[in-house]
Amino acid sequence: MFDFEKLGLAPTLTAALKEAGFAKPTPIQEKAIPLALEGHDIMGLAQTGTGKTLAFGLPLIDALLAQQGKPLPKTAKALVLAPTRELVNQIADSLRPLAKGTKLRIATVVGGQSINRQINMLSRGTDILVATPGRLIDLMDRRAVDLRSVRQLVLDEADQMLDMGFVHALRKIAPQLGTPRQTMLFSATMPKQIEELSRDYQTDPRKVQVSPPGKAADKITQSVHFLPKGDKPTKLREILSQDTNALTLVFARTKHGAERLMKGLASDGYNVASIHGNKSQGQRDRAIKAFRDGEITTLVATDVAARGIDIPGVAYVINYDLPDVPDNYVHRIGRTARAGREGEAIAFCSADEVDQLKQIQKLMKIDIPVASGTMPAAAAPSGNGGGRGKGGPRRGGGGRKPGGQGQGQAKAAPAAANKKRRPRRRSAVAA
Template sequence: MLTAVAVAGFDTPTPIQQQAIPLALSGQDIMGLAQTGTGKTLAFGLPLMDHLMAETGRPAPKTAKALILAPTRELVNQIADSLRTLTRKSPLQVATVVGGQSINKQIATLNRGTDILVATPGRLIDLMDRRAVDLGAVRHLVLDEADQMLDMGFIHALRRIAPALGTPRQTMLFSATMPKQMEELSRAYLNNPARVQVAPPGKPIDKITQTIHFLEKPSKPERLRRILSKDADALTLVFARTKHGAEKLMKGLVKDGFNAASIHGNKSQGQRDRAIKAFRSGEITTLVATDVAARGIDIPGVSYVINYDLPEVPDNYVHRIGRTARAGREGEAIAFCSSEEVDLLHQIEKLMKVEIPVAEGTRPERTGKSGGKPARKRGGGGGNGGGNRGYGGGQGRGAKPQGAPGSAKPGRRRNRSRAA
């Protein structure tokens, strides 16, 4: 395993790995809090593999020895890919089950048994209902990005899954933010956990340069094109709020000659996988996404994250911009804010306890409104569109920051459906 770690290019542990790995090796339950992109996957993955390598015997049919739950298909695939890199020359098997793929193929895979099962909760429950999986042999449970699972309503799924797991077991919970419900989750499913925290909850990675552009919805397309044109070969991830908005934006960019693709809840798993693969290789340089991708893209080469629409859940801003400045690199996060999104910006800044420097326009006073009635959320979807009136003017990447502080009441969390 050490050889595999070295071959993969990991020579120095990150802070979360330094703190979490010894505790996990000792069998302790862990609540790990760290910024996205800081190496949480190996923080739980390496100790997990070490425990499993010490066990004898292959997993029985339909069983797994360890279960990792993650909220989205993209994150499940990213975790599994990272683990497979390190288990390639070992007897350990890693399997994934997610929605949007053939359930019959997943049943066939589970029939052989697996050491590590990485799953979205919704599809796992579907397989449990079909009696295609037996979780009684699971002695290691990992909840990755647990705050998003709470936000998406997965707590109900977890209440069904947890009683089916074996005991005693080690449980590790990892997240980039720390909503109040997390304490309740830890009390319910963790046994005297050690708390590992390497950065304040909600604080983005220090190597990300953030700026905000105050402009209205009609001005956003032109400003985006101007920014993209300044560094056409850089990998840029653009976040839109809705599935329809993401698709429309992507098609407009392609029509104007930009090398763009999109991923969102209306895309099939195959389409999403192909788009991410093309983005990772540089074949596609601009990827337009909804929050379905905020925690499932681990591509070190992403130079820019552009929040074309601000997210309605402040935590999602942290996860979005965490797609850049990964693996020790630097990155830039650019946000557009219309008059109807001003309160969303205040909520984001309150969560991070920082004020985002202004690159364009003038910071307005708080309006007391947050862009109309939010749409009902679904697993891969989004909410409503932005505003309509403009501030105009603009600069591209690298603008000098300016602006004055603001404050806001925290936004209310919205539950979203189980679908992943």
């Protein structure tokens, strides 16, 4: 028996899963799907890259296949809210192959795209609407969408929605939905506010957890380099040059910092693009597609992309700047080691970021192994710095010390040498 058949899904869905190449459910899918099919509200806690999208998407499609009739104009039967444009698109792209051959419609609405085009699309009605809260409210205010037919609500990456202030939007959206309804809430971390959100919007939810909140995937090798802020550009080029064909995601703290970093790398001959809040949706979509296809091999991003990139081929995540919110570190590094693969997460930590590092380690209940340099003595935590992370490729981490390295300030090849590098050949990236 095909493993997904054991979960009680409709034959149409199991056939679509077979055709799409899914062999067996992930732990979060195995636990959540049967409960969701029974109609329970679900609180799903799992690290990124564990298959949360199908954990809620399959029960949604299964329930809609059992319903009669097309959606009325301007209405939706199910609503999925996600915090970023990238995540909305990723969710829809994951669900559409499973609805292939059915009459189900899946629509997306996000900011940065033509609202008039979205109004025209919604005028025909849709079965599943995947949306960012801000754009959905814009459409509600224009009376372009009627949510009274929604009987299933999904809040994906609910903790980030809270971080981004979307709780106020949710309070405006929820009263417009139909009742009774099933609400599924999925998150990679479990701050106190998530419990409060569950109490407000769920009824007797079944909690499904496959890893402790704040824990990174087991196959991610983590390391940290302590170095002065001014040495970060050199260290980044040194690390990128060690594996020129690997897909590498580099996180910067600000939009301007990300763009400046990208332009510097491009001028040195690196095959690079950037995505951040100052980029149009079209520019962001094209950059992510080029990264997925291996046409570019280094993508510089702000946290806008931390939960919206689902590319199994990402081998390395580099935290050029540590995030101010510790949970965001978990989501950033979750962009690697996806779909059972291995990956490496490398962090840079300058003197003014030590407090952020300590908060990250406290959240994850680990000491990230030191690859180079020394934490300033006054800020050093108790303990000896922990052991090696598990598995994964090794590039610039886990104690590798290039010649001449001291205090994490090893110098890479001169910029002129980088400029002479040949263009990188495309990587083979799994679809």
